[in-house]
Amino acid sequence: MANEFELIRRHFARPTPAALLGPGDDCALLVPAAGSVLAVTTDMLVEGTHFLPDTDPCALGWKTLAVSLSDLAAMGARPRWVLLAGSFPAADEPWIAQFAAGLFACAGSHAVDVVGGDMTRGPRNLCLTAIGEVPADTALRRDRALPGDDIWLSGPTGLAALGLAHLQERVHLGEALRGTCLAALQRPLPRVELGIRLRDLAHAAIDVSDGLLADLGHVVEQSRAGAEISLDLLPPLPTGVEPLLARRCQLAGGDDYELLFTAAVSRRDDLVALAGELQLPLCRCGRILPAPVGEIRVVDASGRRVHFDDRGFDHFA
Amino acid sequence: MANEFELIRRHFARPTPAALLGPGDDCALLVPAAGSVLAVTTDMLVEGTHFLPDTDPCALGWKTLAVSLSDLAAMGARPRWVLLAGSFPAADEPWIAQFAAGLFACAGSHAVDVVGGDMTRGPRNLCLTAIGEVPADTALRRDRALPGDDIWLSGPTGLAALGLAHLQERVHLGEALRGTCLAALQRPLPRVELGIRLRDLAHAAIDVSDGLLADLGHVVEQSRAGAEISLDLLPPLPTGVEPLLARRCQLAGGDDYELLFTAAVSRRDDLVALAGELQLPLCRCGRILPAPVGEIRVVDASGRRVHFDDRGFDHFA
Numbered sequence: 001m002a003n004e005f006e007l008i009r010r011h012f013a014r015p016t017p018a019a020l021l022g023p024g025d026d027c028a029l030l031v032p033a034a035g036s037v038l039a040v041t042t043d044m045l046v047e048g049t050h051f052l053p054d055t056d057p058c059a060l061g062w063k064t065l066a067v068s069l070s071d072l073a074a075m076g077a078r079p080r081w082v083l084l085a086g087s088f089p090a091a092d093e094p095w096i097a098q099f100a101a102g103l104f105a106c107a108g109s110h111a112v113d114v115v116g117g118d119m120t121r122g123p124r125n126l127c128l129t130a131i132g133e134v135p136a137d138t139a140l141r142r143d144r145a146l147p148g149d150d151i152w153l154s155g156p157t158g159l160a161a162l163g164l165a166h167l168q169e170r171v172h173l174g175e176a177l178r179g180t181c182l183a184a185l186q187r188p189l190p191r192v193e194l195g196i197r198l199r200d201l202a203h204a205a206i207d208v209s210d211g212l213l214a215d216l217g218h219v220v221e222q223s224r225a226g227a228e229i230s231l232d233l234l235p236p237l238p239t240g241v242e243p244l245l246a247r248r249c250q251l252a253g254g255d256d257y258e259l260l261f262t263a264a265v266s267r268r269d270d271l272v273a274l275a276g277e278l279q280l281p282l283c284r285c286g287r288i289l290p291a292p293v294g295e296i297r298v299v300d301a302s303g304r305r306v307h308f309d310d311r312g313f314d315h316f317a
Numbered sequence: 318m319a320n321e322f323e324l325i326r327r328h329f330a331r332p333t334p335a336a337l338l339g340p341g342d343d344c345a346l347l348v349p350a351a352g353s354v355l356a357v358t359t360d361m362l363v364e365g366t367h368f369l370p371d372t373d374p375c376a377l378g379w380k381t382l383a384v385s386l387s388d389l390a391a392m393g394a395r396p397r398w399v400l401l402a403g404s405f406p407a408a409d410e411p412w413i414a415q416f417a418a419g420l421f422a423c424a425g426s427h428a429v430d431v432v433g434g435d436m437t438r439g440p441r442n443l444c445l446t447a448i449g450e451v452p453a454d455t456a457l458r459r460d461r462a463l464p465g466d467d468i469w470l471s472g473p474t475g476l477a478a479l480g481l482a483h484l485q486e487r488v489h490l491g492e493a494l495r496g497t498c499l500a501a502l503q504r505p506l507p508r509v510e511l512g513i514r515l516r517d518l519a520h521a522a523i524d525v526s527d528g529l530l531a532d533l534g535h536v537v538e539q540s541r542a543g544a545e546i547s548l549d550l551l552p553p554l555p556t557g558v559e560p561l562l563a564r565r566c567q568l569a570g571g572d573d574y575e576l577l578f579t580a581a582v583s584r585r586d587d588l589v590a591l592a593g594e595l596q597l598p599l600c601r602c603g604r605i606l607p608a609p610v611g612e613i614r615v616v617d618a619s620g621r622r623v624h625f626d627d628r629g630f631d632h633f634a
Contacts, residue, residue, distance in 0.1 A: 020354060021458065024459070024539065025458055025459050026358060026389075026522075027357055027358040027391075028356070028357045028358070029355065029392070032355060037346050038347040039343075039346055040344055040345045040346075041343060041344040042402045042434060042444070044403070044442070046437055046438070046439035046440075048439065049438050050437070071344050072343075072344060075344045077344065083357060083359040085360065087363045116358060117359060118359055118361045118444075122363035122364075122366045122440070123363075125363070127359070127361060127402045127435075127442075127444035129400060129446040139338070139346055142342050142343070143342075205343075222342075
């Protein structure tokens with residue numbers, strides 16, 4: 001097997017037009033745009049925890065970058081640069097080559113430069129750090145939801161969780177739904193352009209990575225507010241799946257990477273127009289309440305409260 | 318065991334005065350200084366590859382940050398912000414607490430804010446990303462060494478490798494030397510202040526993480542030059558160790574995190590004065606040659622060439 005420098009040169013060293021200095025030195029050198037604030041996030045994906053050992057490496061390369069770009073999108077930041085650190089078993093070069101192909105496919109679709117990284121031997125583990133830019137004072141934060149705000153979703157949630165359940169043989173999906181769900185699980189689409197457009201429209205935003213209720217929970221806790229989700233406003237559940245499982249996935253399944261955001265009622269028309277422009281099924285599904293702080297009421301079509309305990313995914317629970 | 322959010326809150330959430338927004342949102346928000354360039358680096362430390370399973374977690378916390386600050390130092394950058402991603406086995410909270418104590422001890426000694434991160438379950442793996450600032454056009458790069466430059470080291474190399482050999486029972490060190498070598502291995506001191514002062518003095522710089530000859534090799538390859546190292550100019554070998562082993566560690570042992578830099582002959586007096594001011598044993602140990610490109614000649618006191626093949630550490634060799 002080639003040495004680490006050769007592996008990096010072969011698979012990860014590509015032109016970095018957005019960097020002053022790319023891979024190959026002790027650090028990358030980057031020139032931030034004047035007047036912008038940096039948004040920075042790091043995510044670690046571990047084999048056996050975040051992905052199965054037989055996951056397609058190309059899809060995984062895409063997803064490794066996509067989940068971090070989704071964090072940038074949730075702040076309204078434009079992605080600029082990423083760094084990738086990875087540990088791999090020996091003799092893993094074909095796997096690495098496919099992983100890199102997926103990673104650069106995602107990078108190319110968002111004009112992001114891979115400016116640096118690290119490569120070492122060990123159990124498969126991928127750590128991606130992404131850096132984006134957002135004009136000062138326009139970043140979307142979790143703690144800025146206001147009572148009376150509408151709650152919006154950029155698309156359906158729960159599809160990735162259904163895809164995972166299918167792979168784990170806990171459910172059998174028909175062919176069409178399987179394709180949709182596996183795509184949601186394996187090639188999530190970070191809502192980068194939406195995040196940028198929401199800078200002036202939304203009050204608060206988060207990406208749905210742990211589950212709809214869990215992530216909305218972060219918003220209401222940090223905003224010192226409560227929330228109500230109306231089941232009949234949520235995107236329709238997929239057919240051909242046991243409805244209770246589908247609902248559980250919708251409310252508590254992780255890994256979707258849709259944006260959840262809040263906006264004033266007065267912005268409904270703007271958001272409907274934006275949905276058409278970006279061709280995204282933006283969905284208004286609830287509202288922010290003044291109290292009780294941290295509590296989320298899930299209600300049915302008649303406004304009756306539905307109890308639902310399973311909030312989402314936690315790595316150490 | 319506490320959940321991941323609680324673990325982060327307990328052990329990693331500390332005030333972040335240098336950040337606009339610290340941990341707890343999708344991204345951290347950072348305001349770069351006007352006119353500065355960002356230096357960014359990421360390093361992954363894997364149990365079994367970079368550290369032994371019984372390594373003291375507090376020392377490891379220190380070292381995890383120190384090795385990345387050393388990369389910033391090698392660019393002449395002032396460290397500002399870091400992000401930490403880690404995977405840990407279940408029920409690891411006492412280990413995590415000690416690790417965090419060591420990490421924040423190092424962060425505090427350099428006024429660095431831990432602005433974000435990720436925590437997940439898996440084999441122990443730590444990935445640290447560090448961001449520093451350097452005024453435009455003053456960053457120290459590997460590819461700027463000039464023929465005729467002196468080669469300097471910020472201190473002795475090989476001590477960390479001797480410490481590791483002692484822990485692996487390949488050598489037995491006496492008490493005093495053992496203490497020095499284990500400190501070099503476990504609590505390296507990143508040469509941050511030296512790197513900043515070298516912005517106007519040095520032509521090229523790198524930190525010695527893979528070994529003196531390996532890292533000098535990166536400098537000469539990227540600078541399209543050659544080099545000569547004079548054994549009699551290097552720091553004296555430690556006594557009480559078999560001299561050939563000591564020499565091998567000095568030239569090829571990794572993990573020292575001293576700076577290797579090149580500077581014009583005309584700056585010798587400035588560098589001797591700087592050594593006194595910073596209380597560092599700066600050592601002039603060779604020179605950059607116009608050719609052969611990429612070749613390092615090691616010579617003895619009489620100028621005779623000494624053959625030495627073992628260049629350093631490579632994770633996939």
